[in-house]
Amino acid sequence: MYRFVLVVIAVTLLTSSIARAASYLRINGIVVDPIMASGGGPHSYSGPNLEKNANLNSANLTNADLTNADLGGADLTWAART
Numbered sequence: 001m002y003r004f005v006l007v008v009i010a011v012t013l014l015t016s017s018i019a020r021a022a023s024y025l026r027i028n029g030i031v032v033d034p035i036m037a038s039g040g041g042p043h044s045y046s047g048p049n050l051e052k053n054a055n056l057n058s059a060n061l062t063n064a065d066l067t068n069a070d071l072g073g074a075d076l077t078w079a080a081r082t
Contacts, residue, residue, distance in 0.1 A: 024050035026068040036065045050074065 021034030022045055035043040035050065043064045048054055050066070053073040062080045 022047060022049050024066060024069045024071070025052075027070045028068065032069075035061075038063045038065045 021042055023031055023033035024035060025031055035045055037043040043061075045059065045061055045064060047059050048056065050056060050059075050061075050069055050071060051074070052070060054071070055075045056071075056079050057075050057077045059076070059079045
């Protein structure tokens, strides 16, 4: 029973982390999903998708690899990107 509970918790954690991933559209029309970190692997950002006219006010995109992201008109006020 204990092992079963651990498996249920592990599956829940894995699926919930994947479900929260955000995406962005490159200028060439390719969707990048999930957003990747510059060091490799998925980025931890789980807010709204990065897209034109998106409200990304205060989004923490530190170390996000946003190569060729199409963010025209997006509100990036106070967004962190280094």
